[in-house]
Amino acid sequence: MSTSENAATYFVDRHIGEGRGGNIAYRETFGARRQLSYGSLADESGRAASALLRAGLRREERVAMLVLDTLEFPVLFWGCLKAGLIPVPVNTLLATPVYDAILRDSRAAGLIVSTELLPVVAPALAGNPWLRQIIVIGSGEAPGTRSYDNFMAGTSPMPAVAAQADETAFWLYSSGSTGKPKGVRHVHRALKATADTYGRNVLGIREDDVVYSAAKLFFAYGLGNAMTFPLSVGATALLYNGRPTPDAVMTILADDKPTIFCGVPTLYAATLAQLEKNAAPPPCPFRLCISAGEALPAQIGQKWREQWGVDILDGVGSTEMLHIFLSNRSGDVVDGTSGIAVPGYEVRLVDDSGTEIGPGSIGELLVRGASASEGYWNQLDKSRTTFEGEWTRTGDKYEMTAAGRFIYCGRTDDMFKVSGIWVSPFEVEQALIAHPAVLEAAVIAAQDEDGLDKPKAFIVLKGHENISAIEAELKNFVQEKIGKWKYPRWIDIVPDLPKTATGKIQRFRLREGNR
Incomplete structure (x- = not known):
């Protein structure tokens, strides 16, 4: 990095001196279609830093960001870093009690909230002993809050404060695929570490790229896609503050023509299902498509390639590692696998005793790399079991092939044995999704009349098939595809599956509802 080591210096201010101040950093889709150049981003984030300090917020205090994907998000995120404050982007899809818990757990001294989200978070503000400043973006305020325009008025841009590479820069709260979200702390150098590894070696991100991430900025995958990687080279990122439905996404692809599209498996599947009902996909100059959040x-992947003529580079990352560390890459895609380690990372599989295992066996995936979190906030026991020296436990079960590629099997808590043999929920789900009537599937362990574990499937159908007939058909389909003992003994047809904001299926909620 530069002399400062502050990530904002590298990702924002550096571009001015290197002649990219006129490049467009962000462009909003739909609506007013506002845009922000690198020069304006440097200026506005510097003004935001001044405003935050003027408001009485002090270095290293947390600032919760309940902000939609609009231009204000990058301005405020980088503004916090420039001021030496710690931004905490928060999931915009949560309920009031969860916001209350996060605000109190983080002890945020400041809250910045988009006006559309104010009604949900407002009940959590009363009686909070830590909040001193509440800023509302957009029209509408509440008692004890101030408008963003008023907050920013009359400020001059300040340079980024000096920061150490290993100083805490920001927090992210984990998506909660296995339960209560945890505060994950990341340091300044972690951002550049992901740009230098995945951004450079897998994406090959370029200054002329236009990136659209359907995954939102508030979690690690979206933050890397639309903040870290484009800003590492002076490229452009598209921002959409609405829900990324297949219709909305296809409109963005047609109108804004991104060269890199970042999605999640659920969205890819839903978009393909939409295309089955309609005409050919809109023309789009894709250079790359990537996927994470859940195994693809x-x-x-095969159907997407047929429709668009481009591979989806499936990979796996985590909030704890900040972005993707295991991935397929251009010219080296094997559908149904998570690929190989991204250059700059090391991975290994271990059994339940912690012994490293080789090809053909199923074990927990551990990863080592410079982007690892420094730990969870106020959860020492969990930090000690997740972060083992330089290695981070992912909680994911994988199998490594003889060729060194990794095949996802499921979360550690999702795996179970049938007749003494490990069953991967993901393998059964893939078999079910291969049936033309099935849109989505989730598999858990359920006990039969003898108290033995057997697969149970929850299915979302594409249409209105004969349910009694489709259940028997799916059971036979799975038996023929992957094995007699792996087929789901029970099938529940449901309208949708519980998911995190990243698209991860929350199987623990299905297990809880099945007790």
Whole structure:
């Protein structure tokens, strides 16, 4: 990095001196279609830093950001870093009690909230002993809050404060695929570490790229896609503050023509299902498509390639590692696998005793790399079991092939044995999704009349098939595809599956509802 070591210096201010001040850093889709150049981003984030300090917020205090994907998000995120404050982007899809818990857990001294989200978070503000400043973006305020325009008025841009590379820069709260979200702390150098590894070696991100991430900025995958990687080279990122439905996404692809599209398996599947009902996909100059959040079923990758003529580079990352560390890459895609380690990372599989295992066996995936979190906030026991020296436990079960590629099997808590043999929920789900009537599937362990574990499937159908007939058909389909003992003994047809904001299926909620 530069002399400062502050990540904002590298990702924002550096571009001015290197002649990219006129490049467009962000462009909003739909609506007013506002845009922000690198010069304006440097200026506005410097003004935001001044405003935050003027408001009485002090270095290293937390500032919760309940902000939609609009231009204000990058301005305020980088503004916090420039001021030496710690931004805490928060999931915009949560309920009031969860916001209350996060605000109190983080002890945020400041809250910045988009006006559309104010009604949900407002009940959590009363009686909070830590909040001193509440800023509302957009029209509408509440008692004890101030408008963003008023907050920013009359400020001059300040340079980024000096920061150490290993100084805490920001927090992210984990998506909660296994339960209560945890505060994950990241340091300044972690951002550049992901740009130098995945951004450079897998994406090959370029200054002329236009990136659209359907995954939102408030979690690690979206933050890397639309903040870290484009800003590492002076490229452009598209921002959409609405829900990324297949219709909305296809409109963005047609109108804004991104060269890199970042999605999640659920969205890829839903978009393909939409295309089955309609005409050909709109023309788009894709250079790359990537996927994370949950393993991508092989048939989704194959169908996407048939429709768009471009591979989906499936990979796996985590909030704890900040972005993707295991991935397929251009010219080296094997559908149904998570690929190989991204240059700059090391991975290994271990059994339940912690012994490293080789190809053909199923074990927990551990990863080592410079982007690892420094730990969870106020959860020492959990930090000690997740972060083992330089290695981070992912909680994911994988199998490594003889060729060194990794095949996802499921979360550690999701795996179970049938007749003494490990069953991967993801393998059964892939088999079910391969049936033309199935849109989505989730598999858990359920006990039969003898108290033995057997697979149970929850299915979302594409249409209105004969349910009694489709259940028997799916059971036979799975038996023929992957094995007699792996087929789901029970099938529940449901309208949708519980998911995190990243698209991860929350199987623990299905297990809880099945007790």
